Amino acid sequence: xxxxxxxxxxxxxxxxxxxxxxxxxxxxxxxxxxxxxxxxxxxxxxxxxxxxxxxxxxxxxxxxxxxxxxxxxxxxxxxxxxxxxxxxxxxxxxxxxxxxxxxxxxxxxxxxxxxxxxxxxxxxxxxxxxxxxxxxxxxxxxxxxxxxxxxxxxxxxxxxxxxxxxxxxxxxxxxxxxxxxxxxxxxxxxxxxxxxxxxxxxxxxxxxxxxxxxxxxxxxxxxxxxxxxxxxxxxxxxxxxxxxxxxxxxxxxxxxxxxxxxxxxxxxxxxxxxxxxxxxxxxxxxxxxxxxxxxxxxxxxxxxxxxxxxxxxxxxxxxxxxxxxxxxxxxxxxxxxxxxxxxxxxxxxxxxxxxxxxxxxxxxxxxxxxxxxxxxxxxxxxxxxxxxxxxxxxxxxxxxxxxxxxxx
Numbered sequence: 001x002x003x004x005x006x007x008x009x010x011x012x013x014x015x016x017x018x019x020x021x022x023x024x025x026x027x028x029x030x031x032x033x034x035x036x037x038x039x040x041x042x043x044x045x046x047x048x049x050x051x052x053x054x055x056x057x058x059x060x061x062x063x064x065x066x067x068x069x070x071x072x073x074x075x076x077x078x079x080x081x082x083x084x085x086x087x088x089x090x091x092x093x094x095x096x097x098x099x100x101x102x103x104x105x106x107x108x109x110x111x112x113x114x115x116x117x118x119x120x121x122x123x124x125x126x127x128x129x130x131x132x133x134x135x136x137x138x139x140x141x142x143x144x145x146x147x148x149x150x151x152x153x154x155x156x157x158x159x160x161x162x163x164x165x166x167x168x169x170x171x172x173x174x175x176x177x178x179x180x181x182x183x184x185x186x187x188x189x190x191x192x193x194x195x196x197x198x199x200x201x202x203x204x205x206x207x208x209x210x211x212x213x214x215x216x217x218x219x220x221x222x223x224x225x226x227x228x229x230x231x232x233x234x235x236x237x238x239x240x241x242x243x244x245x246x247x248x249x250x251x252x253x254x255x256x257x258x259x260x261x262x263x264x265x266x267x268x269x270x271x272x273x274x275x276x277x278x279x280x281x282x283x284x285x286x287x288x289x290x291x292x293x294x295x296x297x298x299x300x301x302x303x304x305x306x307x308x309x310x311x312x313x314x315x316x317x318x319x320x321x322x323x324x325x326x327x328x329x330x331x332x333x334x335x336x337x338x339x340x341x342x343x344x345x346x347x348x349x350x351x352x353x354x355x356x357x358x359x360x361x362x363x364x365x366x367x368x369x370x371x372x373x374x375x376x377x378x379x380x381x382x383x384x385x386x387x388x389x390x391x392x393x394x395x396x397x398x399x400x401x402x403x404x405x406x407x408x
Contacts, residue, residue: 075355080201082365084208086246088239091209105210109202127273134271134301144304212239234373241372245339246365248332249284255328256280256291256320260298263316267309269302279317285364286348289341291321339368 067074087108094104120127146159208215216235220228261276269275275298282294295317302309339347344364351363 076197076201077204079358079362080204081208082242082246082362083201083205084212085239085243085365086250087205087209088212088243089247101213102210105206108209109206123273127277130271131274134274141300141304145300148303237372238369242365242369245368249364251332252324252328253280253284256283256324259320260295260316264298264313267312268306269298269309269313270305271301275301281361285361286341286344289345291317291324339364339371343367343371 087105090108091101091104094107095101099107143159146157149155150157216232219235220231223231257277257280259276260279261272264272264276278297279291279294283290286293295313298313299310302313344367347363347367348360349363351359351361351366353359355362
């Protein structure tokens with residue numbers, strides 16, 4: 001009578017009673033019994049793998065469904081968190097004057113709102129009308145630029161294909177321009193949903209800035225005590241570095257926008273206000289390369305108005321870049337981190353691909369946060385001195401990278 005195989009403790013399933021154990025299979029040397037045992041094991045793991053894959057597919061489907069429903073709200077929370085981080089340095093500075101954190105955050109939002117109202121009251125109609133005119137002139141400007149390239153370099157680029165690639169047609173441009181032609185207040189009334197989202201974002205930004213330490217402590221309370229200190233350090237580092245970076249870039253963008261818009265106005269370049277703001281934003285959120293990328297659009301607009309203006313714009317951009325690097329940037333961003341231009345440009349491309357134009361703006365602050373954390377907690381090693389060629393006192397290396405012994 002065949003003995004009953006022992007059941008393995010800790011398992012919910014066991015092989016059939018008439019199936020021999022592994023030890024019996026080894027003693028008998030029966031290939032059929034071994035095949036039966038392997039078949040049972042394979043079926044067991046196949047069932048487990050199938051259930052695991054099924055659960056993963058269900059979880060992925062639920063996550064994709066939830067993100068499709070909440071994606072816009074989650075993106076709004078991300079922007080609100082970045083705005084809250086940007087306000088944190090000012091809130092902390094106001095705290096030195098014995099102002100409570102909630103009141104300090106409210107004061108920052110009120111001052112920002114008042115400055116925005118003043119700007120739109122002074123330049124709102126002019127800005128909107130110039131943006132409408134610039135959009136309306138975009139197709140003709142592209143056609144003129146394409147014709148100039150074809151005549152200068154002997155190419156045969158089709159202007160219609162360029163418009164289709166950029167998704168800019170005369171009908172679309174006319175529609176966008178007509179929507180903007182009603183003025184600033186007409187624009188706000190026509191974009192009620194955008195205004196609602198803006199106020200929602202500011203509300204969450206207020207809570208993120210005012211309740212930042214409490215949110216940090218709440219999240220840290222879910223972690224073991226050994227990891228709480230590391231989490232608090234990472235949180236404070238991310239808020240300090242990223243907030244300082246965003247504030248410094250906004251200040252430098254303001255300086256650049258004012259200087260560029262004033263210069264374009266002086267040399268009588270059309271659409272000087274939106275072009276100045278464009279150059280200011282692009283030049284600061286794409287460090288080093290941003291100035292030259294930003295002035296490309298004013299140059300394209302000016303080349304068909306007065307080609308000499310292009311020369312003046314390039315000279316101004318180059319001189320302002322030097323003044324900014326040697327005077328403004330050291331004083332404004334001396335306590336914040338800097339980002340390599342290649343990393344910044346890559347962050348802009350990735351952010352734009354994921355979230356559109358707004359993603360291009362928030363890509364660099366997120367990259368600054370990741371780099372700050374990696375720079376503080378990343379593990380680095382001392383570099384080994386590299387020799388491009390063997391020195392006079394260095395023994396030659398063998399094929400295996402070991403010093404060759406001198407012959408006896």
